[in-house]
Amino acid sequence: MSDTAIRLGTRRSKLAMAQSGLVARDLERISGRTVELVQITSEGDTNRASLASLGGTGVFATRLREALAAGECDLLVHSLKDLPVAPAPGLVIQATPARADARxxxxxxxxxxxxxxxxxxxxxxxxxxxxxxxxxxxxxxxxxxxxxxxxxxxxxxxxxxxxxxxxxxxxxxxxxxxxxxxxxxxxxxRDLVSWPTAAGQAALAIEARQDADPQLLAWIAELDDPVTRFAVTLERELLGAIEAGCHAPVGVHATVDDHEVRVRADVYGAEAASDVSEDVSVPLISLDALIEGYIQGRGSGEAVDRDGLIARAREIGSDLARRLLDNGAADIVTREAPTS
CATH class of the missing domain: 3.40.190.10 (Periplasmic binding protein-like II)
Known part of the structure; x- marks a missing residue:
């Protein structure tokens, strides 16, 4: 690609600028190029209504994604928990750097x-x-x-x-x-076992266009952390299966340690007696081989979603979602679903 600066789109908030600055410095180190922060204002930044009334997840991401698709910037940095679980057409989450404290x-x-x-x-x-x-x-x-x-x-x-x-x-x-x-x-x-947080909390998502310059995609991919990608993919897969278009409050956190993943997930009902929880540890067979295959395949914008590591994360997340639904979460989802 040319020697012009890489344009990184970000919200204007102090937190968004701070975390985008972290990514910008790492990307400058990897690419040898200047990275400019392009400030973009979303509806969530200007509308002071509650997030639930604005639609919750996605309210901060829509305008940024429009800017990326329109070529106003070359990549975006999101708080992953703010992104809808459904992929955006033409865009790809090219990297999830190592996760911070998720509590x-x-x-x-x-x-x-x-x-x-x-x-x-x-x-x-x-x-x-x-x-x-x-x-x-x-x-x-x-x-x-x-x-x-x-x-x-x-x-x-x-x-x-x-x-x-x-x-x-x-x-x-x-x-x-x-x-x-x-x-x-x-x-x-608050302890993550008794207080699981939002799917993807504390992880960043670096998003680019699928048809972006392959060199830019390769640079971004170097910022990706396979273990973080596995954990947040599992969490988001579970969330997507549980929500099914509803607004039920769900906490989920996955921790990978010693070739197993521990997952705590809670679906909260109208009162404590109706809450549904799962707290399980699942063995990860050949984890090192899965990670190695993931690293080898992540250079293209699409490969990160097709390899064995990601498939295993989705399998575990989907299985746990079915267990939650079978154990009563389906009733919470039905009750919380919006009427129209």
Whole structure:
């Protein structure tokens, strides 16, 4: 390709710019080319309604993908949890770099754990999954819808409007290298076994056009982490099968360790008694060979979705989704499905 700068499309938020900057520096190192950040405003950045009312997943991605398809930029960096599970026509997720801390954290003024907060304490979150998890941990608290950037969310704790907010640990880590963002507040990390997070949380997705210059695709592919790709593919496969077009709150996290994958998945009902969970460990036979085959085949934009590693992730995710549905999640999905 030519010697012009590589254009990386990103949202304008502080977090999006920080994580896009991380990818830009790595891509400059690999390619020897300058990478420019192209700031793009999405509906999710300008509309202050709740994310659920805006359609949830995908509200931040649509405008960015339109810009990529139109040639306004050469690649995109997304928070993977913000992407719909269905692929976008003509585009490919060419890399998922190594995942950061996937846990959620509860931010408070005084360090009181969520489980010990008094009745009526105000906890901010706009996520249906997090709302369910907060109320499972402490049924006496009140949840309040929450929008805005990380600074403004924590500001509502500092000024006493809220007693706590629930945020992603990865987001804090990417913008808060010196600890100044939390500054004086307290962070309680929630365990992924009892509090699985959103499918793909803490992972980045680097997306390009399928017909992009093969050299650009090859450079991007070098940023891909096979273990992260496996885990998030499994999570997103499970999510897609569970949701089936609905908005049921689902938490799922997969951890690969010592040639097995442990998966915790929860589908949250209207009350705790109707929740459906799976917590399983699945052996990964010939994992090293699967990873090696994946690495050899990922140079093209399509190969990453056809090899054995990805097929195995999808198989496990699909199997677990069927078990959840058979064990009662189908009733939650039906109840939560929007009427039209």
């Amino acid at each position: 959620d954290i509860v931010i408070t003024r005084d360090g009181t754990p969520l489980d010990a907060m008094p009745t009526g304490a105000r906890v901010g979150t706009g996520s249906p999954r997090r709302i369910a998890q907060v109320l499972r941990a402490n049924p006496g608290v009140e949840t309040h819808d929450l929008r805005g950037n990380i600074d403004s969310r924590m500001g509502r704790v500092r000024d006493g409007e809220l007693d706590a907010v629930v945020l992603a640990a990865a987001g804090i880590g990417r913008i808060d290298a010196d600890g100044s963002t939390i500054g004086g507040l307290h962070a309680e990390h």
